[in-house]
Amino acid sequence: MSIILDKVNYKYSESTVYEKHALKDINLKINDGEFIGLIGHTGSGKSTLIQHLNGLMKATSGAIYYNGEDIYAKDFNMRTLRSKVGLVFQYPEHQLFETSVIKDVSFGPRNLGLPDLEIDLRAYEALKQVGIGEDLIDASPFELSGGQKRRVAIAGVLAMKPEVLILDEPTAGLDPKGRDEILDRIALLHKEQKITVILVSHSMEDVAKYVDRILVMNKGELIFDNTPKNVFAHYKELENIGLAAPQVTYVMNRLRDQGIRVSTSPTTIKEA
Ligand code: ADP
Numbered sequence: 001m002s003i004i005l006d007k008v009n010y011k012y013s014e015s016t017v018y019e020k021h022a023l024k025d026i027n028l029k030i031n032d033g034e035f036i037g038l039i040g041h042t043g044s045g046k047s048t049l050i051q052h053l054n055g056l057m058k059a060t061s062g063a064i065y066y067n068g069e070d071i072y073a074k075d076f077n078m079r080t081l082r083s084k085v086g087l088v089f090q091y092p093e094h095q096l097f098e099t100s101v102i103k104d105v106s107f108g109p110r111n112l113g114l115p116d117l118e119i120d121l122r123a124y125e126a127l128k129q130v131g132i133g134e135d136l137i138d139a140s141p142f143e144l145s146g147g148q149k150r151r152v153a154i155a156g157v158l159a160m161k162p163e164v165l166i167l168d169e170p171t172a173g174l175d176p177k178g179r180d181e182i183l184d185r186i187a188l189l190h191k192e193q194k195i196t197v198i199l200v201s202h203s204m205e206d207v208a209k210y211v212d213r214i215l216v217m218n219k220g221e222l223i224f225d226n227t228p229k230n231v232f233a234h235y236k237e238l239e240n241i242g243l244a245a246p247q248v249t250y251v252m253n254r255l256r257d258q259g260i261r262v263s264t265s266p267t268t269i270k271e272a
Contacts, residue, residue, distance in 0.1 A: 001067060001163045001196060003030040003053055003085070008062035010048055022048040024220040026062070030164070030198070035190045037207025037228075038200045040217030041242040046200050047090075049217065050166045053198075054085035083112065086162030090169045092153030096141040101132065101152050104141055108160045126155035129193070130185055147178030151185065158189075165189070166198040171206055176257045183210060204243055208232070216243070 010023040022045045030036065030053075040046050051057040052064060055071055055078045064071045066081055089095070098104040105123040114122070127137060130151035136144065141152055150170065157165065167186065171179040183199075187210050190197045201207050207214060207228070214231040216224035218241045224231045232238070 001032040001084075002065075003164070004028070004065040005052070006063045006065070008052060008059045008064060010045075010052065010057065011060045012048075014060060022220050023052070023059070026222050028215070028222060028225065030196065032163075032196060033194050034196050034213055035187075035211045036196075036198045037211035037214045038198055038217065039202060039204060039207055039214060039243060042202060044217040045220045046217055047168060050087060050168060050198065050200060053164070053166060054087050055081050056087070083108075083160045084162055085164045085166065086157040086160055088154050088157050088165070088167045088170060090172055092156075093141070093146070093149035096149060096153055096156075099140060100138050101127070101141055101144070102137040104152060105155045105159050108156055112160070122159040122161065123155075126158040127152070129158055129189055130155045131181075145178075147174055147181055150174070150178075150182060154182075154185075162195070164196040164198065166200070168200045169202070170199065171201070171203070179206070186210070202243070204232075204238070216241075 005026050005028040008023055008026040009021070012018070012020040012022055026049065038046050038049070048057065052059055058072065066085070069076055071078070071081060096104050098107060102123055105126055106119050109119040109122045124137075132148065132151055132155060136148070141149055144152065154167070154170070165186075170182050170186065174182065183206060186197060186199065189195055199207055199211060211228065214224065214226065214228050215222055216231060216238070223241075224234065238244075
């Protein structure tokens with residue numbers, strides 16, 4: 001598996017007064033089995049970028065290759081790409097709609113037209129992978145906790161057997177326990193299933209702990225693409241674009257875990 005982006009640009013509302021150049025000449029190669037963190041301030045272009053990776057959005061200019069195939073070629077099978085590059089949106093639990101957990105997770109495989117047995121097997125396996133026990137498979141998704149709902153939503157994407165799993169802010173709105181649970185599960189998936197993972201976050205700490213490679217977006221540009229250590233060496237620049245250095249966020253989050261309210265300023269930690 002590989003995904004290559006060659007000078008990808010994306011402009012919202014091109015040639016209107018509302019034009020917004022959201023991706024600027026992005027060059028990037030994603031290799032099989034990588035665990036990548038994609039970070040950047042709100043509005044830096046992260047969501048726009050990941051929606052290009054599975055063809056949900058089409059570049060204004062530039063090319064994208066999946067396993068060497070041009071995804072914008074006429075005969076390219078977009079449907080296959082969408083199932084191979086699984087995208088978990090922000091707050092994915094808002095998209096749960098079936099009457100039971102198992103039905104929800106089966107939805108994607110059923111749409112692929114797979115035999116019933118294969119659908120069941122995939123759904124059970126996916127639920128196991130996210131740590132949802134058999135006692136919950138017939139429950140209504142709405143009876144679950146926030147963290148459980150989110151894991152069910154992730155299972156729905158895993159049941160498609162993607163080669164790449166992209167998660168947009170998977171810890172948003174969760175408490176520290178839910179946050180660690182989700183991230184530990186994702187790390188385990190990457191380790192055991194060898195699945196390529198792209199973790200989108202605005203939190204340095206979330207990504208720093210897990211990934212092997214960090215991509216930093218700023219105002220539509222990919223400004224860093226390197227190991228966490230090499231990226232964090234630029235902590236001054238990171239602070240300047242609103243990304244707190246990991247040491248600082250780490251301390252703040254530990255204080256928060258202990259129930260101490262702290263101000264969110266990245267440069268100064270003070271009790272609020
Ligand atoms: P991020 O995911 O890093 O928060 P986005 O990819 O959502 O960033 O946004 C990148 C830029 O594109 C931002 O300036 C945002 O305001 C703009 N943008 C996002 N979605 C739209 C849209 N539907 N129409 C116009 N501009 C948009």
